Amino acid sequence: MIVTNIETIPGKRIVEHFGMVSGNTIRAKHIGRDIMASLKNIVGGELKGYTNLLQESRRQATSRMIKQAEELGANAVVNVRFSTSSIAQGAAELYVYGTAVRVETGGAAT
Amino acid sequence: MIDLTVFVVLVVLGYVAGSLFEKRHFRSLEKREAAQLSQPIVTLEDVSYPEDQIESARLVSGSAVISVDYFKRLLASLRNIFGGKVKSYESLLDRARREALLRMKESAPDAMAIVNVRIETASIGRRANKKGVGCVEAMAYGTALTFRK
Numbered sequence: 001m002i003v004t005n006i007e008t009i010p011g012k013r014i015v016e017h018f019g020m021v022s023g024n025t026i027r028a029k030h031i032g033r034d035i036m037a038s039l040k041n042i043v044g045g046e047l048k049g050y051t052n053l054l055q056e057s058r059r060q061a062t063s064r065m066i067k068q069a070e071e072l073g074a075n076a077v078v079n080v081r082f083s084t085s086s087i088a089q090g091a092a093e094l095y096v097y098g099t100a101v102r103v104e105t106g107g108a109a110t
Numbered sequence: 111m112i113d114l115t116v117f118v119v120l121v122v123l124g125y126v127a128g129s130l131f132e133k134r135h136f137r138s139l140e141k142r143e144a145a146q147l148s149q150p151i152v153t154l155e156d157v158s159y160p161e162d163q164i165e166s167a168r169l170v171s172g173s174a175v176i177s178v179d180y181f182k183r184l185l186a187s188l189r190n191i192f193g194g195k196v197k198s199y200e201s202l203l204d205r206a207r208r209e210a211l212l213r214m215k216e217s218a219p220d221a222m223a224i225v226n227v228r229i230e231t232a233s234i235g236r237r238a239n240k241k242g243v244g245c246v247e248a249m250a251y252g253t254a255l256t257f258r259k
Contacts, residue, residue: 003169004253006155006226010164037177037245042120043127044179044202045135046209047245050234051175054247058171080169082251084232092234 001066002076002103009076012103018072022097023064026087027057054094058082061096074100120180128179132201139208146215151224151252159223163257170224170254172213175234176206177245203231206248214250221254228252 002009029037029050037047069077080098087093178186182198189196207229218224232247 002167004167005169005228005251006167006253010159010167010255011161041177041245042124042180043131044124044177044182045128045131047175047177050245050247051173054175054234054249055173058173058249080251081228082171082230082249084230084234084247084249086232086234092232 001070003062003066003080003098004076004078005080005098007079009078009103012076012105014076014078014101015104016074016102018069018074018100018102020097021065021068021072021074021077021100022095023061023066023068024093024095025057025061025064026091026093027053028091029053054084054092057092057094058096061094065096065098069098069100072100074102075105076101076103121184122181124180124182124184128181131179132205135205135209139205139212142212142216143208146212149215149221149223151211151215151227153227155226157223157225159255159257165256165258167253167255168218169251170214170218170221171249171251172210172215172217173247173249174206174209174213175245175247176202176209178202203246203248206231206246207250210248210250214252218254220256222257224252224254226253 008014036049040047065077077098077100080096083095085093085095178198185198186196210229214224227250229248229250234245234247
């Protein structure tokens with residue numbers, strides 16, 4: 001599965017479009033991380049726990065999107081965008097969307 | 111009285127530790143940025159490289175969650191009364207974005223260029239009873255291109 005956030009895949013020709021695919025996940029932080037974060041809020045700096053949490057969640061959203069694309073018979077997702085929204089206190093939604101396409105593998109550039 | 115003592119301790123601790131961490135972070139950012147200078151990142155979608163030279167394209171991303179210290183939060187809330195430039199949050203967002211960009215670059219050491227870079231900022235961990243920025247997340251993503259040798 002090739003994933004890019006440009007409209008094409010360089011060196012490969014898109015032969016079929018399948019429309020939009022997306023994946024989302026909503027994560028809440030757990031209490032241990034929250035306590036650490038509130039301590040870190042006093043001195044400032046990076047909150048590693050949150051960084052990891054968000055990266056992990058984004059990976060999950062991306063894999064859901066890829067799974068959806070695979071079910072459609074696509075072998076690539078182009079023009080991928082990420083978006084984050086905080087819907088409730090202490091929880092964030094991570095959303096990723098793109099266009100599922102099928103590319104000619106090993107095809108010469110047109 | 112105890113409340114006041116706690117408050118003063120928090121402000122002093124925030125100021126001393128916060129500015130120390132920030133200076134250290136900026137130094138490390140500058141050093142790493144200098145090391146990564148040879149790898150171009152552009153916000154253009156198409157950089158007109160000859161297509162037959164491009165071996166692969168893949169999505170890369172990097173993110174960082176940075177929090178502001180107690181002293182700066184106090185400064186910013188004072189700033190809210192008079193209005194104007196909030197310097198303490200400027201440096202916070204600057205740090206988060208630069209760190210995210212650097213992490214994105216570091217995750218693709220083999221890439222010749224990263225195209226169509228987008229940066230997204232989200233404010234997370236905001237508490238209901240306290241308004242203002244708790245911490246911000248900056249995320250950078252783009253398409254890493256590798257070339258045939």
